[in-house]
Amino acid sequence: MAQDLRELMNQEKYAQRPKLAKGHENRFLSRLAEEIPEDKKSNSYLWMKIAAVLVVVLATSFFMKEQFITTSSEVPMLTNTPKESPSITPVYLSDVSPQFKKIEDYYLGNINAELAQLTITKDNKELIDSFMLQLEELDKEYTRLNEEMDETGVNEAVVNSLINNLELRVGLLSKLKNKLGEMKQASKESIQGVKI
Secondary structure, eight states, X not given: OOOXXXXXXXXXXXXXXXXXXXXXXXXXXXXXXXXXXXXXXXXXXXXXXXXXXXXXXXXXXXXXXXXXXXXXXXXXXXXXXXXXXXXXXXXXXXXXXXXXXXXXXXXXXXXXXXXXXOOOOTTTHHHHHHHHHHHHHHHHHHHHHHHHHHHHOOOHHHHHHHHHHHHHHHHHHXXXXXXXXXXXXXXXXXXXXXXX
């Protein structure tokens, strides 16, 4: 009577397996084919797919070619020669080259985004006003540097000063944001201390 249980389970499993009638599988497959017929793929969709891929490839190659041509011709030409004839409109950093325009737009965009996020309350008005005065001074300096570049011509020192000015403004706004966060946190803590 001492038999292995695993052996008994295997024997019983095979003994209870039902036997299918002869030809059952063939009848099932033929009935399945009748109920769910295979879709015949038409060649018109294939041609449309090929045309779509060609359009994408051509558009991408055209864009890449234009991008390559413009980036290779965007090398800034810095000169130390003063302008011979004064122009009516002043020269700005964005007028020097497309690369400098991207830099200027990036910094000015960040500055404007930070300014738009400021919420002035009676508690932080004095702090914001002091930072705005510093920003105004940096803005005046930026205008003066642009005028200097218009008078003396484009040179590396003026361009670096303009970029540093923009970086200083972004840094100043970042400090203001941190100070406002600290003030807000201190205000929350004092309110929570009063409630407890």
